Amino acid sequence: MSENIYNFKLAQSRWAKDLGNYSVSNDRLLQNVSKKYYVLSMLPYPSGNLHMGHIRNYTIGDVVARVKRMQGYTVIQPMGFDSFGMPAENAAIKSGVNPRAWTEKNIQDMTNQLQAMGYAYDWNRAVSTHSTEYYAQEQKIFLKFFEMGLAYRKQSYVNWDSVDCTVLANEQVIDGKGWRSGAKVEKKLLEQWSIKITQYAEELLDGLNELKGHWPEKVLKMQENWIGKSQGAIIYFKVSGTADVIEVYSTRPDTLFGASFVAISPDHPIAQRLAKENSEISEFIAECKQHGTTEAELEKGEKKGFNTGIKVEHPVIPGKTLPVYIANFVLMDYGTGAVFACPAHDERDYEFAKKYNLPIIPVIEHNGEFPYTEDGLHINSEFLNGLNVADAKAEIIDYLEEHKLGRRKITYRLRDWLVSRQRYWGCPIPIIHCDNCGLVPAKLPVLLPEDINFKDLRCNPLEKHPTWKYTKCPKCGQDALRDTDTLDTFFESSWYFLRYLDVHNSEPVNQEVVDAVLPVDICIGGVEHAVLHLLYARFFMLALRDAGYITKSIPFENLLCQGMVCHKSYKNENGDWVLPNDVERDADGQLVDNNGLKVTEYPSEKMSKSKKNVISPEEIITTYGVDALRLFILSDTPPEKDFDWNTSALEGSWRFLNRIWKVFNQIQKKVQENNINGDTSLNKITHMYLKRITEEYKTISLNKAIALARELFNKIDDNINTSEIKALMFAFETFLKVFSPVTPFLCQEVWDILHPGKFIQDEEWSKYDEKLTSRSEVTMAIQVNGKLRGTISVPRNTENLELEQLAIEVIKNKITQNTIQKIIVVPNKVVNIVI
């Protein structure tokens, strides 16, 4: 191999097998459980190709795993594939391939790519969620949830995606559109399977406290908002002249004396009933449905109401009645689907009252501007007068409960998790619908049929299958029908990290191992999963605990959300997006594409196929090698921040690897010359850097760890001709060890020459001697009134008195007056002279 160019291709082919696999048996894991470390990178969907987002995610995880491993931890770092889901169906529809065959080919390809990257995964623990072995176990979990009442049928208005022909969870509706298809989501009344995640709302909220400081604050807040706990009251409003009562939910029951109307949702039973009798009302409701929830309408926020003519009695003001409106802004699935409005102290109520000329009655001391929503003392409120908002709330709720006019109520924004999907490529819901017995657990496993016309997977393929759904009831033996829906794929990704701990177990999880090993020490993934996946995973832990499968309840002790990988995007004058690789500058410096069309540059944003601002890892690996990519993707930017791709900076990483190779060859030459004499100051430097680098790895500040490692390397390079050979070797080998988690191939290639047959990944992390980590000579700042006026170099821990004199000497000529008022000495750092 050339002395100046590191042959990464040779090194990669030589070491890929050894670096891209690392297995730890459960026996070994359990024996070392006190010093175990479980690194979990969120598993990918097997699209067939790793993209830069994957590379960043998995490189971070692999570096953490490798550092911990060298530091003596028993590390497990598994990988798997979240392999059910729409893309396989889309591929099938397009080309008629079997989704299974398509998926498994992709899994094979991606496994190869992951191994080539040198990620030390425990492939013995790999799971693919589409495998029978996995989803059959999942069906057991589902039936357990069914038995516990956590999985239940519910008729409700659901989010219907007419492109994917399926219902979606609330979490999968983004801006009124399907998260995957982008189709406008319609409301449809259907009976579907739901998971009673709301039963755990309080515990899920509570659990966030334990994660403080371990999970990003942002994620905790997002989950807190998503759960959306609010405390208030349900208040009963009697409908005048009938026995009907409208129950109203309010978080501001203290404003009850200021109520001027009641509004009910268009979906409220009373509204529905009225609609049957009154065509005007039914027309109004239909109109609400039409644009009730579209983005544009919400944007305008136009409040619309219909006065039903019905009156209700004010609960605490005898003789007073309030009109009842049907209003487009009242949601049926939050609270009770009915509200009372106090326009003086609520923005939305105020807007509505203005529009329909309803009274605005202030009940809190205000500044004359309405709506007034601040805290204040109550007025016009009889027994609440003089109380602030919090006290008045407590008082009025007590009063309502005492007089049976209402009750205290905690409401959550969190809804139950709708899991039915009218799709083929998912885990079949293992339930049989029997006319005699109702819902009956199916005999497991319920396998997906393979005799399907894959070109025609749209709209409920299991339903359309000629025979699959016809079966006998396991209870009574009569003809019955299978449930033809499959589970939301988030169901699979909610427990895979438990399955990794015993992938072939005949039960879903191996309780002994799970209880010993969980929680995962660090989970690494994109922030896009802050609510969906990470909330479901937390829920699964609680539900599986209550099902008796496990005893732990926290899935991930630490969470790292890595930032996105971004790149500028380019559009040519025809309006087509252009790949960065196809953009260049012409002779005039104008950006043009490879057809010579003028190109406009757009700001950096997340790499995405649609904007073509992608760089393929494959190309980078071919040109610069795996190590250069791994190094570059970690350099320069902290893991949690967005990362801007910069090809010339990547070349810098590549050049650095060649420098390492070159310096190594110089050191080898020096060893051969057996020139052992020289300066030993490198020893101290090495210990100093080792300490700092170790600390940066500990907090996963990988950009800083790398910067410090480069500094250490620069010192080695500077001292190569003057250093004593032992000190030089110690410094260089230490550098190799701390750098090997980042660039394992190069470091192994070099290590194998230094220590034939040995693997650097099996070496112990170097230990630093605390005594050697501080300098004996320090440079101190000399300040006048806090401003830098010079520096002095002195032995560490020089006496203050001596420092003061040295400092005065330095500034003597720089100040005109010499009335020194005070001198402040910070040992080894600063001398500040106050004049």
Added chain:
RNA sequence: GCGGAUGUGGUGAAAUGGUAGACACGCAAGGUUUAGGACCUUGUGAGAAAUCGUGUGGGUUCAAGUCCCUCCAUCCGCACCA
């Protein structure tokens, strides 16, 4: 509207309240090379200098990028949630 961040050179970024800009990218000059690339050396916040510099304006302190208050800008998440 609510919630969460983030503002530091041309760029990515460093700085337990104590020498702002480490480490890189880029750029410039020089060397080397048949040429280009690579490599090596030096320089690179502004300013001729004194000095001035961390989004704005205040405050605390011997000392503020860092702590407190004000405002501004950008990004992200949620959003008719009663």
